[in-house]
Amino acid sequence: MDVNGGFTLSEYILRNGPNSQPCGRHWADNIEAVLLELKNLSVEFPASPRPLLAVRDISFAIGKGEVLGLVGESGSGKSVTSLAIMRLLPPQAIVRGEVRFASNNAPQNLLSLSPEQMRLLRGSRISMIFQEPMTALNPVMRVGEQVAEAVRAHNRISKRESLERAIESLREVAIPDPERRARDYPHQLSGGMRQRVMIAMAIVNRPELLIADEPTTALDVTIQAQILDLLADLRQKFGLTMLFISHDLAVVSKVADRVAVMYAGSLIELGSKEDIFRAPAHPYTRGLLKAAPTLKTERDHPLRTIEGTVPSLQSVPAGCAFEPRCELSIAACAASLPALAEISPGHWARCPVTNPAAAL
Numbered sequence: 370m371d372v373n374g375g376f377t378l379s380e381y382i383l384r385n386g387p388n389s390q391p392c393g394r395h396w397a398d399n400i401e402a403v404l405l406e407l408k409n410l411s412v413e414f415p416a417s418p419r420p421l422l423a424v425r426d427i428s429f430a431i432g433k434g435e436v437l438g439l440v441g442e443s444g445s446g447k448s449v450t451s452l453a454i455m456r457l458l459p460p461q462a463i464v465r466g467e468v469r470f471a472s473n474n475a476p477q478n479l480l481s482l483s484p485e486q487m488r489l490l491r492g493s494r495i496s497m498i499f500q501e502p503m504t505a506l507n508p509v510m511r512v513g514e515q516v517a518e519a520v521r522a523h524n525r526i527s528k529r530e531s532l533e534r535a536i537e538s539l540r541e542v543a544i545p546d547p548e549r550r551a552r553d554y555p556h557q558l559s560g561g562m563r564q565r566v567m568i569a570m571a572i573v574n575r576p577e578l579l580i581a582d583e584p585t586t587a588l589d590v591t592i593q594a595q596i597l598d599l600l601a602d603l604r605q606k607f608g609l610t611m612l613f614i615s616h617d618l619a620v621v622s623k624v625a626d627r628v629a630v631m632y633a634g635s636l637i638e639l640g641s642k643e644d645i646f647r648a649p650a651h652p653y654t655r656g657l658l659k660a661a662p663t664l665k666t667e668r669d670h671p672l673r674t675i676e677g678t679v680p681s682l683q684s685v686p687a688g689c690a691f692e693p694r695c696e697l698s699i700a701a702c703a704a705s706l707p708a709l710a711e712i713s714p715g716h717w718a719r720c721p722v723t724n725p726a727a728a729l
């Protein structure tokens with residue numbers, strides 16, 4: 370075990386067996402200490418006339434203390450992936466694969482835990498923040514009491530002590546005058562303050578992993594920047610590991626160390642922030658970056674768009690789901706799903722044209 374309390378690569382392979390290196394290198398090879406690993410995760414919802422395949426065979430790993438940005442347009446399966454990790458999908462969802470979480474250095478597959486074991490992890494070792502805090506907060510309960518309740522759900526302490534911890538947590542997320550604010554109801558707070566309360570609730574039990582699903586999307590840009598700064602501070606202070614979900618590439622480029630790109634339920638590219646933003650390899654990632662406005666974008670030149678539409682998740686093509694919209698497609702793209710193959714250390718792409726290794 371390394372000093373960080375995670376796994377060294379050799380220990381990791383020993384625990385996971387030789388199959389953790391399926392074809393030479395593995396997606397976790399560049400990660401020193403893996404905290405979370407998704408292995409061939411798929412999620413299907415029963416639907417008529419065909420089931421809806423929301424997440425299709427996704428694999429990636431997050432190292433301890435790292436921020437992985439998960440990007441993709443609306444409906445690409447980002448939230449379903451995070452809810453599968455948290456085991457918060459509705460009961461009809463069919464979830465396959467593994468979600469390995471190395472909490473307190475004891476790796477376990479979250480998908481095979483009992484509901485009670487999962488309840489103990491949720492809100493303590495793993496917590497989640499959402500886009501709209503109003504839907505997650507109880508409108509008729511004072512915010513301090515709500516954070517205190519989260520403390521009591523995982524610790525046997527008195528009401529008074531839990532309220533003290535809640536106020537401390539409100540202070541950690543830079544809510545001014547936290548003793549007084551703790552007595553407010555959610556509607557008395559601004560959107561930015563409510564999101565801070567959500568974050569206070571998420572970190573109060575010192576989780577190892579924080580899943581943030583579009584945490585700043587509902588906020589205006591100045592407040593958004595403040596919340597991103599706060600998350601960066603908390604990461605430094607508590608060594609938080611984060612799965613940061615956003616459709617906004619600019620936001621992801623600010624917070625993430627590595628980026629995973631999803632398209633129609635598939636993971637199509639994975640790499641360091643520099644790989645993805647400076648040398649994107651998948652035609653979809655390249656299209657996304659060209660479609661994002663920058664300071665250099667001229668108003669009289671329209672932004673590039675990607676022609677065509679995302680396929681229905683009830684009839685995802687057998688091959689690459691982006692193939693019908695791709696200017697570079699060849700016959701192999703439609704025949705079968707290209708492999709996610711490595712281009713350079715730690716940079717993976719699922720494209721047999723720009724990355725010929727994916728055709729193997």
Ligand SMILES: Nc1ncnc2c1ncn2[C@@H]1O[C@H](COP(=O)(O)OP(=O)(O)OP(=O)(O)O)[C@@H](O)[C@H]1O
Pocket residue numbers: 414421423441442443444445446447448449450459616682
């Ligand atoms: N409970 C459910 N039952 C059936 N289909 C669902 C359910 N939840 C999600 N889906 C479908 O799964 C697909 C992926 O949805 P998901 O919410 O993960 O997208 P997303 O990438 O988070 O998009 P957004 O950026 O809009 O939040 C969508 O087609 C959605 O309609």
Ligand SMILES: [Mg+2]
Pocket residue numbers: 447448449582
């Ligand atoms: Mg979502």
